[in-house]
Amino acid sequence: MGPSGAGKTTLLDVLAGRKTVGVTEGSISFGGVAPSKEFLCRYTGYVEQFDTLLGDLTVREMLLYTAELKRPVAEPLAAKRAEVDALLRRLGLESCADVPIGDPLTKGISGGQAKRTNIGIALVSRPRVLFLDEPTSGLDSCTATEVMRLVRALCDDDGTTIAATVHGPTAATFALFDSVVLLARGHLVYFGRPGLPALQYAAEEWPVSRTVSDILVLHRVASNGFRRAAGASQHSGFAMGARGMAGGGAVGGDGSYCNGVGAVDAGGMIHHQHGGFEGYSDFGSVVLEFGDRGSAGSVAGGMAQSAFNVAEVLLEAVMEAELRGEAEKLAAAYDKSELKTENDMLLRSYLAEGARGSLVAPRTRAAALALARIRTGSADAEGGGADGFAAVAAGRIEVLAAAEARHSTLQVLDDAAALEVDRQVSKELATRRGTMTPWFWGLWVLLKYRTWRHYRSVGWLASRIVDKAIIAFIILTVYLGIGDSFEPVNLVNITASLFMWAILPAFGAASYVPVIILERRLFIRERADGLYGVFTYLAAKLAEELLLALLVTLAFSAVVFFRLQLQGQWVVFWLVYFVDLSVGIVLAYLVAALSPNMDVGNIALPSLVVTLLFFAGQLITFDAIPVWWQWYSRIDFLRYAWGALMLNQFEDRDVEFSGGLTVLQYYSLEGANKWSYIGFLAIFWFVFSLLALLALTFIKHHKR
Ligand SMILES: Nc1ncnc2c1ncn2[C@@H]1O[C@H](COP(=O)(O)OP(=O)(O)OP(=O)(O)O)[C@@H](O)[C@H]1O
Numbered sequence: 273m274g275p276s277g278a279g280k281t282t283l284l285d286v287l288a289g290r291k292t293v294g295v296t297e298g299s300i301s302f303g304g305v306a307p308s309k310e311f312l313c314r315y316t317g318y319v320e321q322f323d324t325l326l327g328d329l330t331v332r333e334m335l336l337y338t339a340e341l342k343r344p345v346a347e348p349l350a351a352k353r354a355e356v357d358a359l360l361r362r363l364g365l366e367s368c369a370d371v372p373i374g375d376p377l378t379k380g381i382s383g384g385q386a387k388r389t390n391i392g393i394a395l396v397s398r399p400r401v402l403f404l405d406e407p408t409s410g411l412d413s414c415t416a417t418e419v420m421r422l423v424r425a426l427c428d429d430d431g432t433t434i435a436a437t438v439h440g441p442t443a444a445t446f447a448l449f450d451s452v453v454l455l456a457r458g459h460l461v462y463f464g465r466p467g468l469p470a471l472q473y474a475a476e477e478w479p480v481s482r483t484v485s486d487i488l489v490l491h492r493v494a495s496n497g498f499r500r501a502a503g504a505s506q507h508s509g510f511a512m513g514a515r516g517m518a519g520g521g522a523v524g525g526d527g528s529y530c531n532g533v534g535a536v537d538a539g540g541m542i543h544h545q546h547g548g549f550e551g552y553s554d555f556g557s558v559v560l561e562f563g564d565r566g567s568a569g570s571v572a573g574g575m576a577q578s579a580f581n582v583a584e585v586l587l588e589a590v591m592e593a594e595l596r597g598e599a600e601k602l603a604a605a606y607d608k609s610e611l612k613t614e615n616d617m618l619l620r621s622y623l624a625e626g627a628r629g630s631l632v633a634p635r636t637r638a639a640a641l642a643l644a645r646i647r648t649g650s651a652d653a654e655g656g657g658a659d660g661f662a663a664v665a666a667g668r669i670e671v672l673a674a675a676e677a678r679h680s681t682l683q684v685l686d687d688a689a690a691l692e693v694d695r696q697v698s699k700e701l702a703t704r705r706g707t708m709t710p711w712f713w714g715l716w717v718l719l720k721y722r723t724w725r726h727y728r729s730v731g732w733l734a735s736r737i738v739d740k741a742i743i744a745f746i747i748l749t750v751y752l753g754i755g756d757s758f759e760p761v762n763l764v765n766i767t768a769s770l771f772m773w774a775i776l777p778a779f780g781a782a783s784y785v786p787v788i789i790l791e792r793r794l795f796i797r798e799r800a801d802g803l804y805g806v807f808t809y810l811a812a813k814l815a816e817e818l819l820l821a822l823l824v825t826l827a828f829s830a831v832v833f834f835r836l837q838l839q840g841q842w843v844v845f846w847l848v849y850f851v852d853l854s855v856g857i858v859l860a861y862l863v864a865a866l867s868p869n870m871d872v873g874n875i876a877l878p879s880l881v882v883t884l885l886f887f888a889g890q891l892i893t894f895d896a897i898p899v900w901w902q903w904y905s906r907i908d909f910l911r912y913a914w915g916a917l918m919l920n921q922f923e924d925r926d927v928e929f930s931g932g933l934t935v936l937q938y939y940s941l942e943g944a945n946k947w948s949y950i951g952f953l954a955i956f957w958f959v960f961s962l963l964a965l966l967a968l969t970f971i972k973h974h975k976r
Pocket residue numbers: 274275276277278279280281282283294439457458459
């Protein structure tokens with residue numbers, strides 16, 4: 273927890289191995305050892321602050337898609353379905369299971385449902401650790417509490433370790449956490465229990481001004497009971513109680529705190545016996561009850577009640593310190609505190625215990641601390657067993673906590689199952705594979721869920737067919753029947769029609785750029801989640817596009833070739849068109865992978881294609897190109913596409929064209945082989961594919 277910019281997401285990213293920029297110091301241990309990238313991909317889940325879902329899938333499909341990619345291939349589909357159904361039930365998503373998720377423009381599920389779907393995605397593979405970045409952001413307080421209760425249940429029921437960032441939790445939400453890391457400007461200012469203990473710490477250790485007076489009062493009330501608090505406080509006039517505390521009462525003061533609800537007399541305090549206050553929980557909040565003047569007994573009559581959110585007080589205090597440029601002071605106070613000494617001891621104990629220690633970590637801090645003393649061989653504990661422990665407990669830890677700690681200790685030491693868990697975790701930590709499924713399975717799942725859905729989407733299909741249909745229509749109507757006329761006046765028309773046929777797929781490829789850029793956030797998340805590798809992703813994208821391109825090019829090339837009455841082989845005419853379009857698509861992917869954003873991507877590809885036009889051989893013949901530009905013509909794939917079409921048209925009838933030169937001589941194509949040219953085109957496809965693969969793998973536009 274911490275104010276905006278405190279470093280919450282940064283801390284989470286560092287822990288989850290998702291930080292891509294900056295220098296990180298220190299070390300991170302999972303189960304006692306530094307985690308590998310592969311372990312983090314496979315055995316941890318990360319729910320980002322913003323939704324990264326596939327809008328055209330339903331909630332159930334989204335979870336099943338993830339399950340098929342993240343759970344073992346050997347597991348039958350029925351078992352995966354059952355797991356997804358159980359998750360839907362658990363996450364309260366049954367009512368919207370078959371509703372398409374939607375996107376900002378097409379309303380699908382609600383914000384809370386989307387958040388729960390994201391959590392479901394992270395849970396599909398039953399991760400050891402679940403990271404949640406502001407899981408409650410954008411949700412109303414009721415839904416937020418509901419989501420966090422669900423998360424708490426995951427921890428309680430499955431033993432999943434949860435690390436979540438929260439910005440301004442409700443009292444109820446705050447109470448769900450076992451411990452809180454409070455950050456300010458990237459510094460750790462508190463690490464311990466939430467609620468009153470945190471308040472107590474703040475009151476004692478933080479050098480803050482205004483808020484501290486409130487904190488102090490509360491702290492005294494909390495730790496010493498009302499009697500002493502009343503005596504000490506000149507600030508507040510309120511009656512107060514917290515569930516689980518010794519009692520409640522009205523505290524006299526000057527009324528400054530109680531918003532004019534009616535203060536009791538200064539210095540006066542009356543006990544009241546109103547037990548069982550409606551606090552949200554032991555540590556989440558303190559309930560303030562503003563009573564009638566001087567009459568705490570009449571709690572029922574005319575009483576105003578207000579919940580005091582400890583998280584809010586802490587945040588307010590931290591923000592105040594930040595505003596005064598004193599965040600470092602809070603951090604320094606923590607560094608010197610007894611709390612830090614205790615935390616360090618706990619940490620050493622967990623590290624020493626490794627996987628077993630962290631998995632069987634006791635629930636309460638007091639118990640954990642007692643355990644730590646035993647584990648680290650503290651003098652008190654060396655007395656042995658329960659007695660030794662009781663000695664520790666007698667000092668600073670309550671007897672109840674001692675019993676709990678002893679129980680946990682016995683569990684740690686005696687439970688054979690813990691050894692098995694230990695072994696299992698060690699195996700997981702040693703994993704060398706970031707993804708669960710082989711590449712061909714990943715490819716199949718991507719095609720099954722995403723491509724199949726695209727192929728049923730009119731919008732998706734239209735964006736890939738209509739442009740080619742329009743071009744084919746124009747070429748058809750403009751150049752109709754010119755292909756078999758070898759009159760000198762018609763030769764330019766033929767070369768021009770072939771030129772247009774060769775270059776337009778490259779221009780049209782601009783429409784494939786957004787696919788990669790718009791999906792970038794999803795791709796990064798799914799890759800980091802270990803759903804698939806870059807090769808699988810690229811292969812799926814290309815398979816999806818090339819299959820459609822195959823059908824579209826077959827249809828349009830047949831109509832154009834025969835209606836224009838072009839010469840040569842139709843199969844060459846089609847093949848050039850198909851390979852040319854494929855090169856354009858993969859070039860678009862390469863440009864998209866290199867482009868930091870849509871603006872750059874949109875301008876980059878058309879600009880590049882324009883430069884290629886100049887050197888394709890039709891606007892200026894190869895021999896006429898200045899020598900220092902000829903290299904560019906050699907690596908211009910459009911030159912080979914158009915060249916192959918020209919060779920197909922004229923190789924059997926190379927008529928005189930200009931200046932005593934035949935067509936192929938004039939365009940420097942004489943002696944060239946159309947199949948070699950098609951082969952060159954194919955090489956471009958492979959080279960661009962490889963470059964796109966490298967760019968997608970190594971270029972990280974997403975800085976976090
Ligand atoms: N320990 C640190 N050392 C140096 N810089 C840090 C540290 N922690 C965070 N930062 C920097 O502070 C900035 C804010 O961090 P971050 O986005 O993690 O904050 P946040 O608490 O998640 O904010 P918000 O609530 O607005 O999302 C980032 O530029 C980050 O790089």
